[in-house]
Amino acid sequence: MIMTKRDLLITEVALRDGSHAVNHQFTLDQVVNVSKALDEANVPYIEVTHGDGLGGSSLQFGLSHTNDLELIEAAAATVKNAKISVLLLPGVGTKEELKQAAKLGAKMVRVATHVTEADVAPQHIALAKELGLETVGFLMMSHMAPVDKLVEQAKLMESYGADVVYAVDSAGALLPHEVKERIRAMKENLSVEIGFHAHNNLSLAMANSLAAIEEGATRIDGSIRCLGAGAGNTQTEVLVAVLDRLGINSGIDLYKIMDVAENIIAPILPKPQEITKDSLTLGYAGVYSSFLLHSQRAAERFNIDSRDILIELGKHKVVGGQEDMILDVAAELAKK
Amino acid sequence: MIMTKRDLLITEVALRDGSHAVNHQFTLDQVVNVSKALDEANVPYIEVTHGDGLGGSSLQFGLSHTNDLELIEAAAATVKNAKISVLLLPGVGTKEELKQAAKLGAKMVRVATHVTEADVAPQHIALAKELGLETVGFLMMSHMAPVDKLVEQAKLMESYGADVVYAVDSAGALLPHEVKERIRAMKENLSVEIGFHAHNNLSLAMANSLAAIEEGATRIDGSIRCLGAGAGNTQTEVLVAVLDRLGINSGIDLYKIMDVAENIIAPILPKPQEITKDSLTLGYAGVYSSFLLHSQRAAERFNIDSRDILIELGKHKVVGGQEDMILDVAAELAKK
Known part of the structure; x- marks a missing residue:
């Protein structure tokens, strides 16, 4: 496969954020089929974990149908080019689980903390780097901190060794101008790549993703057919089409990703994603x-x-x- | 009811654009219930017509369950503050039908033409003005004309007497920067109010509506719960929430419009609105x-x-x- 240079890297989160939408009942077959199809559409990163990250399967957060590590192993064995990502919330997931995920084939970890609590992440980020994983600092509920606080926390993530830092709009609460000021400030104050993760609660996931890209974000999360928590995320196949219209190369095959959405994801969705x-x-x-x-x-x-x-x-x-x-x-x- | 000054006027199109989504099968009861609820939520304009406008009920466009004029009469008799709008495509609907609609209580008409064919509209606009109707020039498929052509056609609509001219993104094809340049040029070259009608095919209906507002549009179309053709339009209740967050007063009661969406519209939808x-x-x-x-x-x-x-x-x-x-x-x- 000839890979042209990608202008930005999309991480597909349906098999992680979408875990919430299916009540954590993803089966091994589903994860294998979806991973295979996404890989064939040339999606660069596929995240596979319980919605609340490694170790999330619990009475508190909801029990998984199939053990996370089993799903990660199967996905990693399936893909040819894509990298499997895992989510880890320090305090929910353990360092031991991260080691196992890496051993089973995960290539990227996103170490996720509340936007004001980056300081719980340094040990997990250090371990991830030791394990040779691409490491992302994932600042959740980013709308709750003022811009300077977000930048301070992002710089902490960078100082711990994160290769990429994300602003995560977990509640789907940010407006486009608020995304712009956040990504602009992160871009100005950090040297690492900046990412953005949207939710569609205010019907602004696409607008906010484009706002982030405009300000220099080079990592964007999408969920195919909006298969994510709540109202879902930025709809991956639509994002690929919009980026194409804007002349931005995501490297993803538009027709193939549309077909995955229609033929493989839509039948899995317990109910179509609306804004309720x-x-x-x-x-x-x-x-x-x-x-x-x-x-x-x-x-x-x-x-x-x-x-x-x-x-x-x-x-x-x-x-x-x-x-x-x-x-x-x-x-x-x-x-x- | 105390009416504060509205910053912009929303036209609810679920009972017209949504006609396509329900295969033109709106019943009298549904139209009365929805109109009543929208009126109570303080929606200023409610459009009630076959999806293809007055006279649209036909073998070619799809037969209506209930005659348009009956629906318009019932809606007009139901609302206390809202104005009932009708859509008219010259060549589909007739001047006679427009007269009847006005007689039955319609207060606004949107005279719709292809973006390059405003010149079929002058007689219908003149009649609308004679009838005392608020009159809107509605330029469909606006993405198909270059900006200067759109402005030329909008000026024609204005010269015929239109009180408002809309850019209509019928195919949901415009990107936010394309909306901005269109609305900006219309605003610069026309004296009348400018409106924008979005579709959500690229998950950009909300982004495009905000882009239009930023450039001075003061009329925006919404469809509650996205009940419109194809992927639906800008979701009305979400738009009201976003405008509120932006400090823009639509005059619509947020909780009430959310409740209409959930309790009255969702049960009518034949299937939830997704981007397929x-x-x-x-x-x-x-x-x-x-x-x-x-x-x-x-x-x-x-x-x-x-x-x-x-x-x-x-x-x-x-x-x-x-x-x-x-x-x-x-x-x-x-x-x-």
Whole structure:
């Protein structure tokens, strides 16, 4: 295969972010079929992990149908050119699991932390580099930090040895001008490659990905047929078409990736990806999805609108683990 | 109801553009329920017509379940603040039908022509003005004309008396920078209000609508829950949320419009709106959907990929009525 120079590198996240959408029930057959087809369409990176990363399979986050490491091994054995990526959240996944993933054929790891907590990542990044993995610092919920804080944390990731640093819009809350200022500042202050990961809660995943590219991001995440958490991510096959129209070379075969979406992914999707009331609310409030169900319960108890709770939580910039704030916020709102 | 000044006016097109998505089978009950709910959410304009405009119900375009004029009358009788809009394509709809629509309570008409054929519109626009209707010149397939041609045609619409002129991205083919240059040029050269109508084939409906607003468009079309032709339009309830985040006042109640989408529209949709292979292909090729099925048949006959035919047709800038070119293009491609 003749590889022309790619202008940017797309990481396909359907087999990781999409794990949420299928309730972590990916089968070995599905992972092998999808990986093979994506590889044949010349997708450079395919991420395969539980939605919450290595070790994510648990009662808390949802049990996987098939063990992550088994899926990673099968995907790595299947692809000819693509590199298999894994996600690792320090505290959820362990260094031991990362070692095993590398041994089984993973070539890239994305070490993911909350946008203000890069400092939990240095050991995992160091180990990843030791293992010879391409290493990405993945700053989640990037909308929750001001630009200078994001840059500070991105520089930490770089200082630990990350080859690439991503701004991750986990809640699908960012507007295009907010993406631009973030990527521009990262680009100005870092020497490593910059990436961007979008969610489509506000129907802006494509707009935000283009905004990031305009400011110099060279890594973009996509989920084919929008097979990602919530409203899904930037739809990969559409992104490839738009980049082609813009004269930007992703290296991915447009017809093949369209066919994978239609013939292999669409039949797997438990339901088509729409922007529903819930996903819109989360994007608008800028709150992580783990707060949704609890807020709906609290709203019933206090006879208020759950959206008011979520928006208030968004203003308080809550993070996972602070779910106990929901009742306080609900009670406060009910008093008003 | 206290009405604050709106920064822009949204026209909800689900009951017109969405007619295609439900195969023109809207019932009287559905139109009444949806109009009532949209009105209560403070949507300023609600378009109610067959997908191809007044008189569109036909063997050629698809027969309506219920006569257009009956639906328009019922919607007009239902709403308290909203204005009912109708679509009229000169040559499809007649002046007589427009008179009847006005008599039954329509307050706005959008006189729609191909982007290079504004000159078929003057009589219908003149009549609309006589009838006291707010009158919009609606330039379809705007991606097919260079910017100066679009401006020339928009100025014609203005000279005929249109109160507003729209650039309409019927095929969902425009990229944000292309929208910007079009709206900017229209804004510079016209005195009337400028509008923009998007389709989501390239996942850019929201991006393009924001691009149009940035350049001064003050009328934007939305389809609630994306209930429009093909991949749907700019999703209305999401647009309202995004505008709110941007500090732009649409006057529409966000929670109410979200609830209409979830509780009233979602159950009507025959299938959720996704970007499929077909809709992506049409947006990428910039070809109207009437060419899709014929191209797929020709592709089978000549054993080639239907996408190659559609892309070639896009290069030839074909318009509805030129479907006979499909076989020529297919034969030519098969030879190569």
